[in-house]
Structures are given as C-alpha cells and as structure tokens.
Amino acid sequence: MSLVTLPADADFAEIREVIDRDGGIIISNFASEELMDQMNDAIDPYFDAVVASGVMDEYVRDGVNFFPKNNVHVYGTFGKAPEVASKLLETPVHKQIMDHYLNDEYKFVVGEDIHSHNSGWGLLLTNAMRVSPGSIPQQLHRDQVVHCVPQTPFSGYATQMGCLIAGSDSTEANGATRVVPGSHKWEWDRRPKPEESVPAAMKKGSALFWLGQTVHGSGQNHMEPGSPNSVRKLYGMFGVRDYLRQEENLFLASPWETVKDCSTYALTKLGYVKTASGVGMVDLGHPLRWFKPLAHYRQQAGYDDSDIPENVVNK
Ligand SMILES: [Fe+2]
Known part of the structure; x- marks a missing residue:
C-alpha cells in the first residue's frame, strides 16, 4: 500500500x-x-x-x-x-x-x-x-x-x-x-x-x-x-x-516589559511556558530560557529561573 x-x-x-x-x-x-x-x-x-x-x-x-x-x-x-x-x-x-x-x-x-x-x-x-x-x-x-x-x-x-x-x-x-x-x-x-x-x-x-x-x-x-x-x-x-490557546492574548494585553519583574510562577501562568507535552516552546526550548530579551533581563536582574527545564520535556 x-x-x-x-x-x-x-x-x-x-x-x-x-x-x-x-x-x-x-x-x-x-x-x-x-x-x-x-x-x-x-x-x-x-x-x-x-x-x-x-x-x-x-x-x-x-x-x-x-x-x-x-x-x-x-x-x-x-x-x-x-x-x-x-x-x-x-x-x-x-x-x-x-x-x-x-x-x-x-x-x-x-x-x-x-x-x-x-x-x-x-x-x-x-x-x-x-x-x-x-x-x-x-x-x-x-x-x-x-x-x-x-x-x-x-x-x-x-x-x-x-x-x-x-x-x-x-x-x-x-x-x-x-x-x-x-x-x-x-x-x-x-x-x-x-x-x-x-x-x-x-x-x-x-x-x-x-x-x-x-x-x-x-x-x-x-x-x-x-x-x-x-x-x-x-x-x-x-x-x-484556532481556539486551542489562551482566551486573552496575554502577550499583548500584559506585554513582558510590564511583567518582567513578576515571579517565575506568574510568568509561566501568563503563558511564558512550555508545557509537559511541548506546547509553547520557542526553538524547542522553554520561553523563559529561550526568549532571549526576557532571559537576559531576568539573569541581569538576578531572577532565578533555574527550576525551568532548559530544553527537555517530560524530564
Ligand atoms: Fe510528528
């Protein structure tokens, strides 16, 4: 066949x-x-x-x-x-x-x-x-x-x-x-x-x-x-x-410039997250690690996102 x-x-x-x-x-x-x-x-x-x-x-x-x-x-x-x-x-x-x-x-x-x-x-x-x-x-x-x-x-x-x-x-x-x-x-x-x-x-x-x-x-x-x-x-x-997403477009409604000092918990709930099944990835990675401006800012500002898996799902 x-x-x-x-x-x-x-x-x-x-x-x-x-x-x-x-x-x-x-x-x-x-x-x-x-x-x-x-x-x-x-x-x-x-x-x-x-x-x-x-x-x-x-x-x-x-x-x-x-x-x-x-x-x-x-x-x-x-x-x-x-x-x-x-x-x-x-x-x-x-x-x-x-x-x-x-x-x-x-x-x-x-x-x-x-x-x-x-x-x-x-x-x-x-x-x-x-x-x-x-x-x-x-x-x-x-x-x-x-x-x-x-x-x-x-x-x-x-x-x-x-x-x-x-x-x-x-x-x-x-x-x-x-x-x-x-x-x-x-x-x-x-x-x-x-x-x-x-x-x-x-x-x-x-x-x-x-x-x-x-x-x-x-x-x-x-x-x-x-x-x-x-x-x-x-x-x-x-x-x-088209409905398999968050109802509110939180990236536009709460742009990262306004939320960049929030906790890792809050940022992941806003959508800066890669789920266990892989949804939400950027270049296969977690957006808090791989969305470069955000990652860079948080690193410089001393935020600890080290509990976020780097590029692995279902770790
Ligand atoms: Fe496939």
Missing part, C-alpha cells in the same frame, strides 16, 4: 475522500521548484546554527530522544523567510484542506436560545527539517498528543493538520516520512508496527498532509554521505484549531 498522490488542482471532493479514508495525502505541484530553492537558500544557514547550539541534543520526549541524530529541525521558519513562507501558506489547496478539517460547528445554550459558532484555524508551527545520511527512524507517533484531547473511543476529531512541503525529493532511501494509512481511525492504544507504515515519497515542491491523529514518523536515511539527493529537506506549515 502507498499513500495516494493527487495534483494541487484536483477536485477537492477527491482530496477529501482520500484524507477521510487514509488519514493523509500527498499533493503534487504544491509549490514550484523555484519557490523551494528560495526557501532552501533562506533557511540553510540556520541548520548548522541549530546543530552548533546543541539545542536538539537532549530533546527527550517520553524517555526517548525524539529527534534522532542527523535529523535537524529549525523552528520559526515563517519569521526567517516571511515572503516565501507567505506564498506557501496562501497556496489555495493548503487553505482548502485546513478550512475543511480544522473547522466545526459548536452548539451551545445561552438563556433560552441555542447558539452556534464555527471554529477556524491558525498556524500550529512552522519549521524546517534536514534529514541526513545516518539518521535513524523516528518513533512512530501521533502529533496531536501535544493537546492532550480525549483519545478513546475514536472521535474523528483532529486538533491539528500536518503539512510538510518538500524542499528536495523525498524518497524511501533518503528517509521519506512514513505514514500509517488508516491509523487515524485506530483506538489510541494500538501500537503501530513499522511494517504498517508506508513512505511518503514525493518530488520537490510536493506536500504531505496528514491528520493530527494519523500515525507517522521520519524514515531512516540509508544513503551514503555526499551521494546525490542524500539530504532530505522539508518545510512544515502545520495548522491547529
């Missing part, structure tokens, strides 16, 4: 049918090779900087290093290449898929009346991945565990939609993302077997979309270092339900 590939201008009913059935799809011709070259040029310098920083060395989730060696992630890519990222974000099929899967009608009672409103979506994260020879397979997993929604019985509810756009050809040999078709309908505790997964092989400029509850993981890069197309690059443009 393999994942279905449809062109970006396919009838949306067809795209929906595939995602509903398999939990994911590859969209060919999502972006031009030229646009992906621009993205590669803009982000390439950051990969080596991330390796040098050591930020990924100890990124442990549930007791295992979640990002295997030679699988380097850069975060905040939208802000690092806003013009190119905007074009990727505004690709019509991206909007169609996000609008459909991250949008539902919610009914509720106010007084005597039944009202309803519809959710929308926003960006969950924007990142870049560089998977080099020697990279071992990532543990198969579901992304939407970060929001800890009830998982059983299966509800069909996706909190998020993954989207990875290929900056180079993705092949089974260079570690294409592996997806388990149909796993979005599994009970939460069914363990995936590696042989149940299939490689999301795709050309540069194609995009892989998958529901937040679909099991997947980065594949193994078997290629020789330095051989043609041995390094795989991908750019994430993930979507999330």
